[in-house]
Amino acid sequence: MAQANQPLIVVDNLCKSFEQGEVLNHISISIREGDLVSVIGPSGCGKSTFLRCLNCLEILDSGTISIAGVTVSRNGPGETITDDLLDKAHLLRQEVGLVFQIFNLFPHKSVLENIMLAPMVVKKESREQAEENAVRLLKKVGLEDCIHRDPATLSGGQKQRAAIARALAMNPKVMLYDEPTSALDPELVKEVLQVMRDLDAEGMTQIVVTHEMRFARKASDYIVFMDKGEIVEVDDGDILFSNPKNERTREFLRHFEGDAL
């Protein structure tokens, strides 16, 4: 488990609206290096958008996001998105890995090439260096037997582990997961969560948007509960699940009462 380190991620008054309305409403949170944080909340509460903003796949409307020394800020949706802002966003992405619920592996490349591509293109690593690194990461996520296969031939769990290895190949300081197990058959969920547990043990800072309540409760350092674009409650898993302070949290958790948490 992580020590009480410096905050690696500082989010201050993050707001984001789409045409349909406000999705994120003044989100502020600090996350320390090495933390494993689960974000839970009802569908449409803005948790995925929050993650996409952290990676700058969505450019924030206003507020400040600061990750590993790179700061992106904007004063409102009216402010033009400058090249400088986009450059910052690009820098920030190099520090932040993002794993999608449907994997987004590149179907025209082998598993190995999927992992080698970004380091070679973005970081200009040599083929040898990228390959060595990719093989090491594939071993780490237990895919050493799948190196030369087409992504299409992998099971869902294998695909997601390959996607994690691909994100790790950029050597990020933070890993973000957007419902990483939602597209998986139940028996394949465990192998993906195990990879995340292993990374936590190594001290990786991770934020997981998830519906796996058991994982959220047992594995995370703390849980963020979001609803209607706001952070409602941040607390230790055991406390949040057994004794939620907020009415909205209680309401949400009632759906999971039957599950063995």
Add this chain to the structure above:
Amino acid sequence: MRRTLTILGLVLALAFAFAPVALAEQNELRWGGDTEGGAPYMFQDPKDTTRVIGYEVEMIEAIAKKLGRKPVFVQNGWDNLIPGLQRKLYDVTLDGLEITPEHKQEVNFSIPYYATFLQLAVRRDNKTIESLEDCRGKVVGTLKQAYSQQVLEEFGGIEVRTYEDEINAYSDLANGRLDATLFDAPIAVFYAGFNPDIKFVGPEIGRMEYGIAVRKEDKELLKDINGALVALRDSGELRRIYDRWNLWSPMMAKEFNDYSPRTVDAVMFNEWAELQKPEFTFQDRMKRYVSFMPVLGRAAVTTMKVSIVAMILAMAFGFVLAVARVFGPSFLSRMAVAYIETIRGTPVLIQLFFIFYGLPNIGIKLSPFVAGAVGLGLNYAAYEAENYRAGLISVPKAQMEGALALAMTRWQALRHVVIPQAFRLVLPPVTNDFISLLKDSSLVSVITMVDLTKAYGQLATTYYDYFGTGIIVAVIYLLLGLPFVRLARWAEGRLAKVGNMARIENESTEELIASKDGVL
């Protein structure tokens, strides 16, 4: 991006390398004509298809000799002989061009070098048609844009069918599609005179004079040519040319005021007559087809060259258009759409005319090859752009996001992730387009190039053989297209694989939607 531009530059450089350096040299007399026009004017020598013969060829060569200039033949479609002259593709043009008030508005004519009339022809069993008057209510075929068409239309009450060439008109007459035909007398004699199913009827109709066309501003050249024509007439040389081709007539005797008997035999006419004899063995025929090969081979190279350069241009420019349309800022995207819609909405033939005959008006003068390749290339670029666009938008957006999330720039994501997947998707339609471009390239014959289709027309009019020659040319087109058909099939095989992957990804999306509903 830079590499794409480099390739584009290279293609253009290559294209311009083919352009002739100087169009006219001082000591040459460049003359334009259409060998598809046929006998006896100008046509390919049946004994050596690389040579052009005809009484007009002999005449213009005699004129050039008188002027001390070297005659150089320039091929152009008959309809475009005068636009080609104005565009300075050649110094003079002739090919049975009638001296008419309409033509005289565009160019100057020499004194008439030949006078003739129109000849009505019907099927041998026809007893009802003996004059134009009898043609009222009947179907009559003639040559497109010729004086004869004008005569028929002004006469009134006649259903006029126009033809690109005389052979098809006469075979339609013989097989009953037409009731009669009206052609210049020399054409009638050479193309229908040997046909046992056809007879000539009625009096001489109208009077037409052929002249050599010269640009309005070339007053000196016109004077020189008239001088040479008078000299050739007075020395009897012109008469001897007409006699060799059996073209001397009472009308000409009156015109030249020369009633003396002939001094040379109709050797050229007799050679032509020899060819028209039906007793022609299979072996003779095969031998003749083999003799076509040099001409068809050269034409096939032209077709291939212009198609390949056009296709490279179309693929490169189409790619730029597609990326601009899909990923560019809105003004670029709008410009790309405007270009694509304009080009797709207008006929490629008109685009070629515009580029070749129109652009010189604003000082842009392209060689036939460059104009053809650029014209077809710019046209097909619009279609390729749409192919690419379909490919680009069928790559799931998630692929772009996946790449961006790995800190690739937008261009890197396009280059390494989106475009390679789109490329596999569009390979089959792009190859199909190349095959259709190969065929559309026949349009370059309107801008003076001799491609396969043009060569086909020339050989067919020379030998009166659209059938056998047609089969040979069709086979050549098939052979040229074959490698690309194979490429398309191979690409489809590859595509099946990528398609499967896309389907698997989609399925998991569907499952995801289903499972989400289940969870909450």
